[in-house]
Amino acid sequence: NAGVMQNPRHLVRRRGQEARLRCSPMKGHSHVYWYRQLPEEGLKFMVYLQKENIIDESGMPKERFSAEFPKEGPSILRIQQVVRGDSAAYFCASSPRGSDYNEQFFGPGTRLTVL
């Protein structure tokens, strides 16, 4: 049973370019969470999605960031016009349901470097 998959594992972008990060949840999981981790810090919640629905995006910056989880295919976190401050590790996690009794499983993360 494959775990949560993320790609790419490392992404380098120049300022002003777009970054697309992908997350495939574990089989049977329909809930995806995205987190950002800055160096030497803990994880900060960004957005919570179900298939075709954004449930909570309270942790995501209002501009330049967007997320989707289509009916088919992986969840995508998109960062437009990247800036150096976007450099971080981005993790996704999946769970079978979104209730507060469910265990989350994390992917290996995507390390974004903005030059």
Add this chain to the structure above:
Amino acid sequence: GIQVEQSPPDLILQEGANSTLRCNFSDSVNNLQWFHQNPWGQLINLFYIPSGTKQNGRLSATTVATERYSLLYISSSQTTDSGVYFCAVLSGGSYIPTFGRGTSLIVHP
């Protein structure tokens, strides 16, 4: 919102030593998880333990929900135990976990 505090923030051990990591939380919780982030950055699930005690090899965890804390025990530590240990909680019907700031563990050979 709920506050999560982990202690100690940093811990240095000699291989073979035992240690206890603590996670305090300010409100009742429905869900508590312990994670290990290894030196390569990967987050590994250790325990899903909203209450009670669980053991997995050299690791065990206990959550006393009524007293609002959880403990992670590492026995006979190995260099591969190095990394950061996070606890994360869910409370009050929220589906957004709150993470502690972590305990950074270094195990020397």
